[in-house]
Amino acid sequence: MEPQQSNDISYWNAVTLTGIIFGLIVFVLNIIGGYATIGAEPSGGWVGPSMFTGLFSCLLAAFGGMVAVRIHLKQNPQPPLQLGRGAMIGLATGIVIAFVSTVLGLIWNIIDPSFSQNLIEASIANIEAMNIPEDQKQEMIDSVAAQMQQMYSVGGLVMAFVLSSLLYGILNMLTGMLGVKFYSPNEEV
Amino acid sequence: MVSKRILLFIAISTSILFLIAISPYYFHNSIVEWYNSWQKLMFADICHQKISRTIHQNGIPAAVCGRCLGIYAFLSIGFIFIPIIKRFLIEKFRYSKVLLLTMFLIIVTDYSLQWISLYEGSNMSRFISGSLLGLSTTVFIIYHK
Numbered sequence: 426m427e428p429q430q431s432n433d434i435s436y437w438n439a440v441t442l443t444g445i446i447f448g449l450i451v452f453v454l455n456i457i458g459g460y461a462t463i464g465a466e467p468s469g470g471w472v473g474p475s476m477f478t479g480l481f482s483c484l485l486a487a488f489g490g491m492v493a494v495r496i497h498l499k500q501n502p503q504p505p506l507q508l509g510r511g512a513m514i515g516l517a518t519g520i521v522i523a524f525v526s527t528v529l530g531l532i533w534n535i536i537d538p539s540f541s542q543n544l545i546e547a548s549i550a551n552i553e554a555m556n557i558p559e560d561q562k563q564e565m566i567d568s569v570a571a572q573m574q575q576m577y578s579v580g581g582l583v584m585a586f587v588l589s590s591l592l593y594g595i596l597n598m599l600t601g602m603l604g605v606k607f608y609s610p611n612e613e614v
Numbered sequence: 615m616v617s618k619r620i621l622l623f624i625a626i627s628t629s630i631l632f633l634i635a636i637s638p639y640y641f642h643n644s645i646v647e648w649y650n651s652w653q654k655l656m657f658a659d660i661c662h663q664k665i666s667r668t669i670h671q672n673g674i675p676a677a678v679c680g681r682c683l684g685i686y687a688f689l690s691i692g693f694i695f696i697p698i699i700k701r702f703l704i705e706k707f708r709y710s711k712v713l714l715l716t717m718f719l720i721i722v723t724d725y726s727l728q729w730i731s732l733y734e735g736s737n738m739s740r741f742i743s744g745s746l747l748g749l750s751t752t753v754f755i756i757y758h759k
Binding site: 451455484487508509512561564565568569572584588589591592595596598599602603606 | 617619620623624627628630631644645646649650652655656657659660689751754755758
């Protein structure tokens with residue numbers, strides 16, 4: 426029997442494992458950021474504490490594709506791995522990360538139903554402290570309240586999943602290709 | 615060598631990201647609209663989106679900071695033009711890995727120095743440092759063997 430090449434073996438093992446781990450990290454950091462926003466004094470700034478944890482989690486999650494390629498090659502060390510295959514591994518990893526973090530976010534809203542309401546109130550308090558004209562402030566508050574309420578509806582969650590799948594998918598596709606270049610030097614066309 | 619289909623797919627994907635990043639210029643009329651836009655929301659987890667560090671057009675900021683905009687712009691441009699350059703002008707480039715790591719170090723240093731307030735760069739300097747990283751990434755993916 427001929428040994429299987431890396432390109433014939435299913436990559437879903439590596440994709441699922443990496444997607445779940447990175448999805449969990451994104452979710453945990455986003456929740457920490459959310460509670461930091463709720464607990465913080467309204468500063469009136471355009472950038473809140475959740476943005477920094479979110480930034481860190483997503484920068485990390487963008488490298489999920491590279492890690493998935495590494496795991497796939499560790500499990501199936503026979504080179505060469507096609508570049509397109511690396512891109513597919515990255516794309517799939519990005520979508521799994523988006524799915525896991527969205528589902529966990531949904532579950533968290535069942536565990537702590539006051540979370541989204543407190544987050545909306547904290548965001549509104551921050552806007553009220555902003556140094557902008559009163560009419561703009563009111564428009565912003567109305568819009569933020571509507572947007573955040575929609576964010577935790579079914580339609581809002583689907584929209585969030587689509588947007589994060591697009592972003593994580595493309596970024597992880599690139600890092601998946603970088604992973605092939607770094608870890609499988611004899612990659613095929 | 616990278617297959618044409620993959621390059622086309624990546625070029626389209628990165629162009630979509632870039633177009634979404636600049637779309638607030640064309641779809642929003644005020645900072646309030648921008649603040650609540652889906653474009654801002656989409657990139658909120660990957661970019662700090664500080665208004666002072668974002669390139670504006672007619673008073674409206676892009677959905678990402680100047681550095682990220684440079685990365686997306688030149689990933690997109692790179693995946694369109696580098697394959698043509700490789701085919702017709704420079705067939706081999708041996709230093710793509712060194713180039714990528716150097717650009718990565720430059721951007722990390724630039725970001726860190728600004729973070730600890732050692733110097734204040736301009737939006738243009740952020741855009742240029744981002745574009746160098748975006749371009750070197752495409753050069754690495756296309757040329758590295």
